[in-house]
Amino acid sequence: MAASAVSVATVETTAVEAVPSLPRSVNRPDSFLLLDGEWQFALDINDRGMSEGWHLGHTYGRTAHWPGTVEEHLAEAKDATQTSWHDTVVVWYEREFDMPMLESVANGKSMFQLTFGACGYETRVWLNGVLLETIEGESVHYGEYTSFSYELHAENLRPVNRLTVRIADSMDADIPRGKQESHVYKRGGIWYQTSTGAVRSVWIETVGRNRLRSRVGIVSMVEDELVRVNLTTRIHDPGLYTIRLQVFARGEGHTEPLAQSDFSLQLEAGQKQQRVVIEVPGSELWSPGSPTLYRLVGQLIDADGYGAPIETHFGLRKVEARGCCVYLNGKSIYLDGILYQPGTATLEEIKRHFHAMRELGCNLVRVHIAGVDPRIYNLADEMGLLLWVEVPSPHSSNMRSREKHQTELVRMLALMETHPSIVIWSLYNEDWGAQDIATNAETRRYITDMYHYMQIHHPQFLVVDNDGWHHVSCEGRLKSDLMTAHLYTPDIDRWRDLLDRLTRGELDGVAAFPMVVGDPFFYRRQVPLLVSEWGGFGFADYGGPTDADDRTDRIRLFKQELRQRSIAGDVYTQATNIEDERNGLIDFQTGELMVPAGLLASRANG
Numbered sequence: 001m002a003a004s005a006v007s008v009a010t011v012e013t014t015a016v017e018a019v020p021s022l023p024r025s026v027n028r029p030d031s032f033l034l035l036d037g038e039w040q041f042a043l044d045i046n047d048r049g050m051s052e053g054w055h056l057g058h059t060y061g062r063t064a065h066w067p068g069t070v071e072e073h074l075a076e077a078k079d080a081t082q083t084s085w086h087d088t089v090v091v092w093y094e095r096e097f098d099m100p101m102l103e104s105v106a107n108g109k110s111m112f113q114l115t116f117g118a119c120g121y122e123t124r125v126w127l128n129g130v131l132l133e134t135i136e137g138e139s140v141h142y143g144e145y146t147s148f149s150y151e152l153h154a155e156n157l158r159p160v161n162r163l164t165v166r167i168a169d170s171m172d173a174d175i176p177r178g179k180q181e182s183h184v185y186k187r188g189g190i191w192y193q194t195s196t197g198a199v200r201s202v203w204i205e206t207v208g209r210n211r212l213r214s215r216v217g218i219v220s221m222v223e224d225e226l227v228r229v230n231l232t233t234r235i236h237d238p239g240l241y242t243i244r245l246q247v248f249a250r251g252e253g254h255t256e257p258l259a260q261s262d263f264s265l266q267l268e269a270g271q272k273q274q275r276v277v278i279e280v281p282g283s284e285l286w287s288p289g290s291p292t293l294y295r296l297v298g299q300l301i302d303a304d305g306y307g308a309p310i311e312t313h314f315g316l317r318k319v320e321a322r323g324c325c326v327y328l329n330g331k332s333i334y335l336d337g338i339l340y341q342p343g344t345a346t347l348e349e350i351k352r353h354f355h356a357m358r359e360l361g362c363n364l365v366r367v368h369i370a371g372v373d374p375r376i377y378n379l380a381d382e383m384g385l386l387l388w389v390e391v392p393s394p395h396s397s398n399m400r401s402r403e404k405h406q407t408e409l410v411r412m413l414a415l416m417e418t419h420p421s422i423v424i425w426s427l428y429n430e431d432w433g434a435q436d437i438a439t440n441a442e443t444r445r446y447i448t449d450m451y452h453y454m455q456i457h458h459p460q461f462l463v464v465d466n467d468g469w470h471h472v473s474c475e476g477r478l479k480s481d482l483m484t485a486h487l488y489t490p491d492i493d494r495w496r497d498l499l500d501r502l503t504r505g506e507l508d509g510v511a512a513f514p515m516v517v518g519d520p521f522f523y524r525r526q527v528p529l530l531v532s533e534w535g536g537f538g539f540a541d542y543g544g545p546t547d548a549d550d551r552t553d554r555i556r557l558f559k560q561e562l563r564q565r566s567i568a569g570d571v572y573t574q575a576t577n578i579e580d581e582r583n584g585l586i587d588f589q590t591g592e593l594m595v596p597a598g599l600l601a602s603r604a605n606g
Contacts, residue, residue, distance in 0.1 A: 023117040023200050023373050024147060025418050026214035026312045032205035033100050035163070039066045039198075041073055044090040044166075054092055055126040055164045066093060067117070069344075070167065070197035085194075088170040093198060099159050100204050109306050112152040113207045117200030118371065119167060120144030121175055126164040127156060135213075135234065135271070142404075144169075144196055145176070145371025145392060146411040152204070169196045174401040176408045178369045178392035179341070185395055185432075189541060192579050195344060200373065208308040209236045212243070212300045213271070217417030219460045220316040222329060225281050227316065230417065231274050233300060235267045241300050242307075245278050248295040250313065258282075258294070285329045286315025286420040288363045291384035293420075315381060315420030321462050321481040324525040326568045328386075328423075334602050335569025337364035337388065338585075339533060342372050343578045345588065350376050352591025357575055358385060359593060360585060361601020366532070366571050369393060369429050371412075380421035388424035388571075389416070390467070393433035401433055402446045409450065413458060425454065428466040430486065431513075437470050438517045444472045451479040467532055469511040473521035482568070483523065485511045486533040490544030490554070496561055503529065503565045528568035534558065536573045539583035552595045563602055572600055 022032070040060035042049075049058070064073040070091055074084055100112055114132070116123070123141045125132045132150045133139050141148045171194075173184040180194045181187040210233075217230030229245060242264050246257040261278045284292040293313045301307035318329055325332040338357050342350055350373065357365055365380070366388040380387050391409045394401035409427070416422060427450050428434045437443050447465050451472075454463045465472050465479050468486035472479040487498050487510070498510055505523035507515040515523075523529075535558065536542035537551045545551040555572065562570050576584035585595050 022203060023375055024214060025374055025378060025415065026216050026310050028205060028207065028214070028308065028310055030206045030308070032203045033097065035095065035097060035202045035204065036066055038063050038095075040094040041077070042092045043074065043077070044092055047088075047090045047168075049090065049092055049166060055124075055131070055166070056129045058092070058094070060092070060094060064093065064198075066095075066198045066202065067200050068198055069195050070169065071193065071195060073197070085169075086171070088168065089196075090166065090168045091197065093165045093167070094162065096160055096162050097204070099157050099161065100206075109209060109302075110206050110308070111209050112154070112157070112204055113149050114152055114163075114202070114204050115147055115149040116141075116202050117147050118143075118145055119148075119165070119198055119200070119202070120169065121196060122168040123148075124166040125150060126162075127152065128158060128162050129164075130156065143176075143408060143411060144199065145408060146415055147200075151207075165198070167197050169194070173395035174398065175404055176392040176394055178371070182395040189580055192343065206308075208300070208306070210234070210241065210267075210300060210302055211308055212298050212310050214310060215414045215417075216296070216298070216310070216312050217414075217458075218296075218314040218420075219458075220314075220318060220420075222285060222316050222318045224279075225283050225316075226277055226279055227314065228275060228277050229296070229298070231276065231298065232414075233267055233272050233274060235269050235272075237302070238268050239266070239303055241265060241267050241302055243274065243276060244299045244301055244307065245276065246297045247278065247280050248297065250293050250295050254295075280316070283316050286317040286381075286384075287329055288384040288386060291315065291382060291420075293381060296418075312418045313378075313381065314418050317420045319423045319460070319462055321528050324528055324566050324568060326462070326482075326528050333363070334563070335364045335386065335530065335571075336362050336600050336602050337366050337532075337569055337571035338362045338600060339366045339368050339571050339574040341368045341370060341574060341576070341578050341581075342376075343370075343576075345576075347373055347375060349589065349591070351379060353575060353586055353588075354379055354383060354385060356586040356591045356593055358383060359597045360595070361598045361603075364388060364423075364569065364571070365575075366390075366424075368574075369426075369432075374415065377416060377419040377421060381419055385421055386424075387419070387422045388426070389422055390426040390429060393428055395433060397434050397436045397440065397443055399442075402443075405433060406446075406450065417458070417460075422461065424462045424464060424482070425458075426464040426467045427451070430468040431466060431470055434466060434470075437466060437472070438513075444474075444518050447472050448474055448479045464532075469513040469515055470517045471515060471521075473516050473518040475519055476521055478516070478521060478527055481527065482530050482532075483515065483527050484530045484532040485515065487511060487531055488534065488536055488542050490537065490542070492554075492557060492561075495558055499531075499561055499565050499567070502531075503567065525566060529566065530568055531562060531570040533571055533573045536581075536583045539581050542583065548594060552599060555595070555599055559600065559602070
């Protein structure tokens with residue numbers, strides 16, 4: 001591709017946008033080169049590219065648009081031998097770009113960084129034929145849901161540079177897949193087509209040689225008006241540094257910080273996490289009714305006074321599960337939720353979906369077992385929508401799948417900790433990737449360990465161990481902050497019976513499998529109870545009405561029954577149609593409601 005096609009954009013420094021130009025939550029004020037657009041493309045049918053040295057030079061017969069999926073690119077290459085994939089796939093992308101002219105690096109204080117918003121599952125990257133290593137030291141990056149970066153040194157750049165990317169994926173059931181098909185779960189019903197490859201933007205920007213990385217965690221201590229900030233430093237030149245944090249009100253004209261603190265520390269070369277605390281007196285709390293956000297600016301300042309800032313926003317809020325209720329900022333809140341699977345939706349379509357879900361009366365969106373554009377979390381922060389997010393699960397249960405699950409969880413947390421909208425995390429869903437949870441103590445031990453890890457390191461979230469059923473009990477203590485049940489029936493009498501039995505504490509014969517596994521557990525409303533999936537009306541396998549008016553009446557009636565019992569929240573399934581699941585309430589393309597506004601709001605349903 002011609003180098004002149006590289007586009008240039010600048011991140012605003014005066015305020016963090018609700019939906020930044022780049023798919024990330026933490027911004028830098030420097031300009032960047034966006035490498036999206038037309039790339040050279042080749043399908044490597046027999047996986048010969050490595051042995052034949054395609055990274056050193058190759059003639060590509062096709063082009064493809066980045067970002068985009070392998071599936072789209074294969075379908076667009078109509079003359080290709082292979083137009084889809086069913087076991088493994090290997091593809092190559094390549095483009096040229098001019099030597100970046102973003103910000104002078106001659107003073108030795110700055111360097112270039114190449115970032116992939118998400119790409120995979122298995123990604124190798126070459127610059128001018130030289131294999132790059134990520135900042136974490138990986139020559140091969142594994143994963144397809146989170147960003148990863150490479151530091152580029154000026155001496156390795158040329159006036160015109162060649163960037164080569166090899167992407168491989170498979171139907172391996174041990175890797176985090178979410179609801180994409182695998183060797184275990186084939187496409188059809190609730191299992192969807194794969195969507196892999198160059199799925200998010202790629203860009204080059206200027207960063208400090210010694211800097212704060214774009215990994216910021218926020219924990220609010222609302223009673224004391226304190227904010228705990230988790231930061232990651234990246235150091236090439238050991239020495240004495242100062243972390244400076246400033247908190248600003250958001251919006252135009254707020255140039256004076258509400259709070260500022262400096263923290264001096266001696267840093268060695270490499271990467272290190274550091275926790276600091278800043279007081280924000282007089283701060284307002286974030287909630288769905290009042291989504292107040294603040295702007296956080298952080299700098300790592302060296303002995304010469306040089307420091308490049310990073311920026312993000314945050315909100316002060318506290319979520320708790322106490323007794324039978326969920327509390328937000330000390331007040332009980334009923335969670336009017338809906339299940340959301342973005343699938344292949346564009347960012348503009350996702351925005352329309354979010355506004356439609358709020359119009360339905362939802363205060364909670366359960367983003368179901370998928371890796372999504374991180375800009376939607378910023379959108380939820382702005383709108384005041386609570387989010388329940390989940391780790392894309394593997395499809396098999398063994399040591400390898402658990403290791404990959406943990407790696408994906410930790411990476412997601414590092415990039416999503418700033419958002420006040422995210423209040424609940426699920427580790428697993430319906431035993432996917434933990435099929436032996438009832439019989440294998442090792443599986444339960446791993447889930448227990450991850451629950452404890454979340455409690456210690458990420459106390460700002462509620463954690464669900466295995467959503468739907470088969471919650472883990474250890475010595476009579478549930479390793480989940482919420483007791484969640486998936487209940488599907490189109491019959492109102494059956495619905496009433498299930499809800500009555502559930503709230504009475506019956507743990508067997510209510511959901512598809514027993515509610516608790518491991519040691520005996522006796523439910524006495526000591527944890528909040530949520531019906532985290534119900535309805536599905538219109539999906540053939542779940543039964544129920546297909547007529548819009550009948551479905552509206554049925555939803556209203558089922559919702560009333562929920563609110564008449566000691567239940568802390570519910571999640572209707574689901575927001576939009578996706579592949580075989582024709583049970584949506586919102587038009588996927590337009591975002592228009594197919595049922596009356598406010599249908600899922602508790603205040604409208606008794």
